[in-house]
Structures are given as C-alpha cells and as structure tokens.
Amino acid sequence: MDKIYLDNSATTPLGAEVLNAMMPVLSGVYGNPASIHSFGREASNLLDEARDTIAKTINAHSNEIYFTSSGSEANSWAIVGIANANHNKGNHIITSKIEHPSVLEACKYLERNGFEVTYLDVDENGFIRFADLLRAIKQGTIMISVMFANNELGTIQNIKAIAQTAHEKGIIFHTDAVQIYGNMDIDVEDLGIDALTISAHKIYGPKGVGALYVSNKIKIEPLIFGGNQERGKRGGTTNLAGVVGFAKACEIAKRDMRTNNHKLRLLSEYFISKLTGAVENIKFNAHTKQKLPHIISVNFVGVDGESLLTKLDMNGIAVSTGSACTSNSLTVSHVMTAIGLNNDDARSTIRFSLGKNNSYEELDKAITIIVKSVEELRAFSSTYGSKTRKKKEAK
Amino acid sequence: MYNLKVLNLFNNPENAGRISKADGIADVFNADQTAHVEFSIKVEDGKIAACKFRAQANPYIIAVCSKITNAALNKPIDAAYIDKAEIVASLGEKLDIDIDFCIQCLNLAIENYVEKQAKSKK
Numbered sequence: 001m002d003k004i005y006l007d008n009s010a011t012t013p014l015g016a017e018v019l020n021a022m023m024p025v026l027s028g029v030y031g032n033p034a035s036i037h038s039f040g041r042e043a044s045n046l047l048d049e050a051r052d053t054i055a056k057t058i059n060a061h062s063n064e065i066y067f068t069s070s071g072s073e074a075n076s077w078a079i080v081g082i083a084n085a086n087h088n089k090g091n092h093i094i095t096s097k098i099e100h101p102s103v104l105e106a107c108k109y110l111e112r113n114g115f116e117v118t119y120l121d122v123d124e125n126g127f128i129r130f131a132d133l134l135r136a137i138k139q140g141t142i143m144i145s146v147m148f149a150n151n152e153l154g155t156i157q158n159i160k161a162i163a164q165t166a167h168e169k170g171i172i173f174h175t176d177a178v179q180i181y182g183n184m185d186i187d188v189e190d191l192g193i194d195a196l197t198i199s200a201h202k203i204y205g206p207k208g209v210g211a212l213y214v215s216n217k218i219k220i221e222p223l224i225f226g227g228n229q230e231r232g233k234r235g236g237t238t239n240l241a242g243v244v245g246f247a248k249a250c251e252i253a254k255r256d257m258r259t260n261n262h263k264l265r266l267l268s269e270y271f272i273s274k275l276t277g278a279v280e281n282i283k284f285n286a287h288t289k290q291k292l293p294h295i296i297s298v299n300f301v302g303v304d305g306e307s308l309l310t311k312l313d314m315n316g317i318a319v320s321t322g323s324a325c326t327s328n329s330l331t332v333s334h335v336m337t338a339i340g341l342n343n344d345d346a347r348s349t350i351r352f353s354l355g356k357n358n359s360y361e362e363l364d365k366a367i368t369i370i371v372k373s374v375e376e377l378r379a380f381s382s383t384y385g386s387k388t389r390k391k392k393e394a395k
Numbered sequence: 396m397y398n399l400k401v402l403n404l405f406n407n408p409e410n411a412g413r414i415s416k417a418d419g420i421a422d423v424f425n426a427d428q429t430a431h432v433e434f435s436i437k438v439e440d441g442k443i444a445a446c447k448f449r450a451q452a453n454p455y456i457i458a459v460c461s462k463i464t465n466a467a468l469n470k471p472i473d474a475a476y477i478d479k480a481e482i483v484a485s486l487g488e489k490l491d492i493d494i495d496f497c498i499q500c501l502n503l504a505i506e507n508y509v510e511k512q513a514k515s516k517k
Contacts, residue, residue, distance in 0.1 A: 302451060303451065304430070304450075304451050304452050304453055306453040306454065307405070307452070307453055307454055307457065310396070310397070310402070310405065310453075310454045311406070314402065314406060331427070331429070332429060343428045343429060344451075347429050347430075347451075348451075379411070379412070380408065380411035380412050380448070380449045380450065381449060381450070381451045382422055382431050382432055382433040382448075382449035382450050382451050383431050383451045384451070
C-alpha cells in the first residue's frame with residue numbers, strides 16, 4: 001500500500017540535503033563544543049556556524065539564538081523565563097486561547113505562582129481582536145505572547161501590529177513561529193519581535209531541536225542550570241548533529257521558500273476544489289486569505305474525526321484531528337472551541353497539512369479514499385441526515 | 396492506537412444501521428457530548444429479535460456498539476442485561492473511554508418499546 005502523508009504540520013520528513021549535512025557530524029565530530037581542545041573547537045565552530053546561519057534567516061544577531069530540544073521547550077522557556085526575569089515590572093501576561101499547549105500550560109504554571117494571565121478570545125477565523133488586546137493591557141502587563149500562525153487553522157496574526165502595540169506600552173512581545181517559519185520571510189527587527197520560537201522538524205529538519213530567539217534588549221532567566229552552554233542560559237551538551245541539520249534545513253527553507261510556497265498554494269487550491277466537488281456537506285474552518293494555505297481544516301458533517309482519521313490511516317493516509325497533541329483524547333480541540341465551533345463540528349474536524357513532497361497524484365488518490373471513508377461512516381452515522389435528533393445525555 | 400479486534404469490528408461493524416419500523420429506539424450523547432449513539436430494536440415473543448446501532452463516535456465506541464447489538468440478541472425484553480466487562484473482554488482492550496452510555500442507550504430503546512406497548516394497550 002502506497003502511503004500518503006498529509007500531516008506536515010505535525011512533522012515533516014527529514015530532507016536528503018539535511019541528512020547529508022548531519023552525517024559527517026554524527027559519524028566524525030564527537031567533541032563537546034564546550035571543550036577547549038581541538039575536538040571541542042571543531043564542534044564549537046560548527047555550532048557557531050549553525051547559530052550564524054539561523055540568526056541571519058530572521059535578521060537577528062547570532063548571540064540572540066539559543067538552541068533548545070524542541071519548540072515546546074522554547075515556548076515554555078520564553079513564557080516562564082521572561083516572566084520571572086521581569087517580575088519586578090509587573091505580573092500580568094496576555095496570550096490567546098488558541099496557543100500551543102506549551103504556551104498555555106506555561107501560563108497556567110505562572111498563574112499558580114502569583115502571575116495573572118489574560119487569555120484573549122479569537123474570532124471565527126482564529127484572529128485576536130485588537131480591541132480585546134487593548135482592553136487587556138494594564139499597569140503591570142509585562143509580556144504579550146501570540147502565535148504567528150496557528151497550527152490547526154493556519155491563521156496568520158498581524159504580528160507587526162501586535163508587537164507595535166506591545167512596544168508602545170513597554171511590553172515584551174513573544175511569538176510562537178513554529179508553524180510559519182520557513183513559509184514566510186521573518187525579520188525580527190522589522191516586525192518588532194522580542195522573542196520567537198522555531199523548530200527544526202517542521203521544516204524538514206531533525207526532531208529534537210528547536211531554538212528561541214531572544215533580543216539582547218530583554219532579560220530572560222535560565223531554563224536549565226548547571227552548564228555554561230548557550231551563554232549560561234540553557235545548560236546541557238548541545239545536540240550538535242541536530243543543530244547542524246537544523247541550520248541546513250533553515251538555509252534550504254529560505255532558499256526554496258518562493259518555489260515551495262507557490263507549489264503549496266497550487267496543491268492546496270487543487271485539494272480544496274476537488275474535495276469540495278467530491279464530498280457534500282463539508283465546511284472549511286478559517287476561510288480567510290490571511291492564512292498558511294497548506295493547513296486545511298475541514299468539518300465532515302456527521303462524521304467522527306477520529307473514526308475518519310482511523311479509516312484513512314488504515315488506507316495509508318496520515319492526517320490529524322484538530323492537533324496531534326490531542327489526538328489520543330476524546331476532548332475537543334481547544335482551538336476549535338475557541339473559534340466557536342459547536343461540539344458536533346469540532347469533533348468532525350480533520351486537519352490536512354500538505355507538504356512540498358506531496359503530488360497531485362497523491363491528492364487524487366487521497367480524495368478517492370476520503371470519499372469512500374466518509375460514505376462508509378455516514379451510512380451508519382446517528383447524526384447525519386437525521387431530521388428528528390434528540391439531544392439526550394446519559395444519566 | 397487500537398488493537399486488531401477493535402479495528403476489524405470498526406471497519407466491518409456488525410448490525411450497523413437502523414431497523415425500519417423499529418419497536419423501540421433511543422439515542423444518547425456521552426457526558427461530554429463528544430460521541431452520539433442510537434439503538435433500535437425489534438421484539439418478537441418478548442425477546443429482542445433484532446438490534447441495530449448507528450453512531451457518530453470513535454472506533455472503540457463503534458466496536459463496543461457492535462458487540463452490544465450481538466449480546467442483546469435473543470435476550471428477554473425484561474432481562475436484557477448487558478455485561479460491560481464481557482463486552483470489554485471480548486474486544487481484548489480496555490480503554491479509558493466511557494462506554495456506559497452505549498449500554499444505557501440500549502436500555503432506553505427497550506424502555507421506549509415498553510412505553511409504546513403500554514400506550515397501545517390503553
């Protein structure tokens with residue numbers, strides 16, 4: 001059975017050029033970058049080069065890039081580290097209800113430790129409302145964290161305007177750019193971003209490597225103590241091969257951005273058009289032009305998302321319900337709830353996320369299987385086409 | 396994610412659908428409104444002669460419903476007890492997923508039959 005991967009927002013396959021860049025490091029460079037002998041210096045040089053490469057892609061200084069083990073680590077560190085380092089200025093943080101759990105849970109942790117957090121509502125497309133943001137800002141607000149592009153909807157926030165609003169009030173601005181990095185040029189200076197999270201495995205790099213950009217103008221407390229790595233902010237021997245692979249992936253993403261974006265836009269338009277023609281009673285979430293085109297969130301009326309995912313998986317197609325982090329649970333995605341979907345629509349949602357390796361032939365095959373699977377599930381759906389549905393709850 | 400028994404039953408569910416002109420029918424949401432099931436029954440000589448289900452639910456619940464319909468067959472209407480442990484054991488997998496509402500739904504379908512019978516006698 002040919003497999004078709006349509007879950008590129010969860011993770012991407014490792015690029016061949018990235019693997020080629022990593023192999024010599026994995027096999028031959030085993031020095032600790034913190035060591036001062038030649039083995040260490042060789043590793044340290046590679047680490048510096050990687051840091052430079054990544055910094056350049058977002059117009060940052062290399063000493064503003066900190067390597068982490070993941071985007072989640074970088075997000076959690078940004079929230080907790082910046083809040084704690086700036087506690088003397090206030091204890092209020094603003095974020096949105098559709099952030100990644102690594103941001104939301106870090107905020108909850110801060111709430112348990114004396115901070116106050118405002119979680120902004122979003123509209124039906126996943127955009128925060130500026131009026132809400134302005135209302136939420138108060139004396140003692142020290143940080144605003146709003147994700148650049150949402151992982152379930154693809155919605156792209158107006159980051160420049162949010163950052164500008166933050167800076168006018170002397171507030172630090174962090175953004176989770178994990179989903180958008182590699183799909184759009186990001187200039188942290190121009191956009192006014194103080195801290196930014198990125199991750200390697202979303203851009204055809206290796207798993208287990210992320211980075212946090214922190215402007216030299218702001219303070220952040222260390223995440224891991226007991227090591228001088230990452231300029232004393234994040235202890236632990238660096239995953240050198242991973243970091244080298246990350247830098248290569250960043251370089252390629254920048255180099256091929258225009259070509260890939262063009263391809264992804266065409267593939268996405270093709271998929272949406274074909275799917276719309278092939279399956280009746282579907283609804284697209286975040287129907288806006290200000291989004292990442294390759295993230296396509298669809299409600300299949302009357303169909304349980306997890307059942308559809310399972311049927312597709314049994315036929316070799318990988319997709320996601322809501323987000324990968326909640327797929328094991330019956331709970332409805334917090335993002336779907338935040339955009340105002342009712343339970344019926346939220347639990348009927350599938351996220352397709354296309355990647356640069358997908359082809360039109362794959363999409364055609366996938367649509368054929370989607371049509372069959374949806375028909376099979378709707379054939380015995382208790383909610384589809386039922387005119388006299390009673391909402392009784394188990395006692 | 397699920398074992399083969401669950402997946403096979405999910406992919407080829409037994410007794411899926413609705414009995415036309417059912418003698419008893421009921422539908423129920425689970426507590427957090429993330430799954431919905433419907434059971435319909437045909438009663439002959441005081442026994443459940445046919446039992447079908449429909450669902451908008453995850454694969455495990457669909458497999459459970461399929462098992463319940465089979466377990467209910469030929470049971471007397473006044474003693475159609477469904478053993479939850481038996482259902483779970485037959486699937487070879489106990490998951491942290493509420494399935495009580497599926498059994499309750501069958502019971503409600505039986506109640507619906509009993510109510511209809513009582514009304515028709517009046």
